[in-house]
Amino acid sequence: MTPIQECLINKSTKVNPVWLMRQAGRYLPEFREIRRSNPDFIKLCLNHTLAEEITLQPIKRFGFDAAIIFSDILMVPYGIGQTVKFKKNFGPSLGTIDLNKIQSVSEDKFTENLLPVYKLLSNLKNTKDLETRDLIGFVGAPWTLLVYMINKVSPKNGLSQDFFKDKILINEILNLLDRFIKIHIENQIKAGATIIQIFDSWAGLIKEDFDKFLYDPTLSLVNYVKNLGVPVICFPRGITDYVRFTKIVKPSMINIDYNVDPEHLIKSLDIPIQGGLDPKILLSNKENLNNQIRKYLEIFKDHPYVFNLGHGILPETEVDMVYELVETVRDYK
Ligand code: CP3
Numbered sequence: 001m002t003p004i005q006e007c008l009i010n011k012s013t014k015v016n017p018v019w020l021m022r023q024a025g026r027y028l029p030e031f032r033e034i035r036r037s038n039p040d041f042i043k044l045c046l047n048h049t050l051a052e053e054i055t056l057q058p059i060k061r062f063g064f065d066a067a068i069i070f071s072d073i074l075m076v077p078y079g080i081g082q083t084v085k086f087k088k089n090f091g092p093s094l095g096t097i098d099l100n101k102i103q104s105v106s107e108d109k110f111t112e113n114l115l116p117v118y119k120l121l122s123n124l125k126n127t128k129d130l131e132t133r134d135l136i137g138f139v140g141a142p143w144t145l146l147v148y149m150i151n152k153v154s155p156k157n158g159l160s161q162d163f164f165k166d167k168i169l170i171n172e173i174l175n176l177l178d179r180f181i182k183i184h185i186e187n188q189i190k191a192g193a194t195i196i197q198i199f200d201s202w203a204g205l206i207k208e209d210f211d212k213f214l215y216d217p218t219l220s221l222v223n224y225v226k227n228l229g230v231p232v233i234c235f236p237r238g239i240t241d242y243v244r245f246t247k248i249v250k251p252s253m254i255n256i257d258y259n260v261d262p263e264h265l266i267k268s269l270d271i272p273i274q275g276g277l278d279p280k281i282l283l284s285n286k287e288n289l290n291n292q293i294r295k296y297l298e299i300f301k302d303h304p305y306v307f308n309l310g311h312g313i314l315p316e317t318e319v320d321m322v323y324e325l326v327e328t329v330r331d332y333k
Contacts, residue, residue, distance in 0.1 A: 003065045004134045004195065007304045008231045008252055008272050016297065016305070017065035018329045019136075020322070021235075021255075021275070022312030023058040024070045027319065030057050041086035042078060045071050046116040052123055059129050061319070062326045065306075066134040066195070067124065069188075071117050073140030073199055077149050079113045080105045080180055094152040099172060107183055114184065118191040125192030137193030139184055141200035141236070142177040142217035149173055159205055178217060182224050189228050196225045197233040197255070201311075204238020214239070215248045222251050233274060237311060243268045258310030262299045272304035279309045282317045286324050293328045 001009070003017035025031055031054055038044040045051060054070040074092055078084045080102045083095030111118075124135055140148075147155055150163055150173070164170065185196055198221055206213045218234060225232035231252035236245055238257060246254050246269055254271060256262065258278035265273065281292045296307070307329045313322070 002132060002134050002194070004306055005231075007306055008195075011272065011304045013300075013302055013304055016307055016329050016332060018307040018326060019064040019066040019068065020058070020313050020325075021068075021309055023062075023064060023068060024054050025313065026315035027313055027317040027322070028057055028061070029319070041072070042075075042084055045075060046114075048116040048120040048123065051116070051120045052127075055120070055124060056127070056129055059133070062322055064133070064326070066136050067130055068136040068138065068197070069117070069120055069124070069193075071120070071138070073138070073145065073201075074148060075114055075117060076140065076145055076177070076180055076184055079110045079184070080176065082149060091154045092148060094148055096152075097149060097169070097173075099169065102176060103172065105180075107180075110180055110183060111187055114187070118187050121188055121191035121193055134194045135192055136195045136197055137185070137188030137191075138197040138199060139181050139221070141198050141203070141221070141234075142174055142181065143206060143213045144200050144202045145177055145181070146170065146173055146213075147202045147205065155202060155205060174212075174217060178220055181221060185221065185225055186228065189225075189230050193230065195231050195233060197235065198222070198251075200234070200236040202238070203236035206239070214245070219249050222249050226252070235275070246271060253306065255308060256310060260310075262296065266299070266303050272306065273300065274306040275308035276310050277308070279311055279314050279317070282321045282325065283314065286321070289321060289324055290328050293325060294332065297329065297332045 003015045006012040006015050007017055034050055034054060051070045055067050058064055059067050074084045077094060082097060082102060085093045087093050124130055203214060222232050233253045233255055234249060234251035235255035239245055242256060242260055242265060253274050255275040256273060258276060262276055276296055277292060281289055
């Protein structure tokens with residue numbers, strides 16, 4: 001059994017597994033080098049040879065307990081036919097939605113569009129580096145994908161009221177997402193994913209209709225993953241009530257963001273917890289980093305806990321600080 005499965009399934013408090021959200025990415029010089037000669041991000045995600053190399057880069061360097069596939073949550077909108085581009089120093093930019101077009105995509109065509117992602121997983125499954133580690137597949141939650149599909153760019157300044165004006169469009173997209181995200185999950189599990197993480201990066205923007213946008217769609221996916229016999233981690237970033245979310249949605253593990261008070265949480269929850277550390281701490285100094293890491297490990301010493309961050313690692317993070325993080329977690333008694 002892998003260290004994370006020990007924690008997730010056996011509820012062991014004796015292991016301190018560690019991996020980092022967005023561990024395969026821009027803070028790594030070896031990733032930036034590949035990226036320089038591959039300007040088209042979607043193409044890079046669909047190049048299974050390079051994607052395999054990128055997935056394994058952080059494993060080779062730091063020996064994390066899990067590899068997360070190099071891909072993106074926006075591969076689902078791409079797979080159903082919406083244009084997705086990534087602009088330098090800007091982020092994602094999606095094309096106008098043609099509802100007729102995306103509604104007519106068959107399940108086979110969707111799978112065909114994303115075949116390199118599944119090939120990536122099946123190749124990784126057989127690599128020596130992953131014999132003792134988990135291989136994490138992932139999806140964006142319906143809400144976060146809806147946000148990108150309609151808003152078309154990251155909603156850094158929130159959503160306008162306009163966002164909600166076409167109720168029919170919203171409902172059609174949510175139905176479509178439920179169907180295709182499930183196909184993407186099933187394909188990833190069949191190809192070798194041992195855990196699925198659901199990223200709801202913009203969950204904090206939901207101000208009303210929590211059942212419709214947060215609880216119902218996430219519960220539908222969580223039940224689906226569990227029925228396939230694989231653990232599922234939820235990351236509803238920025239919501240105010242993680243306890244309520246966890247009680248309703250019942251993921252196998254909950255990833256907390258850095259605004260969550262972990263002490264309050266363990267009093268109310270008995271499921272394994274992951275994450276929490278503010279990624280900005282990695283931009284400070286080693287002493288501060290060590291203190292903050294130990295704070296989390298101390299709080300969780302009698303609770304199944306996977307060390308991770310409260311959001312993705314920042315591109316400006318120095319590699320040295322990541323070595324320090326891993327060492328501190330591993331040395332903690
Ligand atoms: O975790 C990993 O290392 C695996 C790969 C991974 C990527 N994106 C690669 C990537 C994962 C798990 C994601 C998830 C993702 N993608 C999320 C959810 C997690 C989160 O951070 O909130 C979101 C919201 C996206 C959408 C997305 N993709 C954005 C907003 C951006 C641009 C800004 C950014 O965060 O990097 C991307 C591009 C992206 N996805 C890059 C990588 C390595 C950077 C590409 C580059 O510019 O070189």
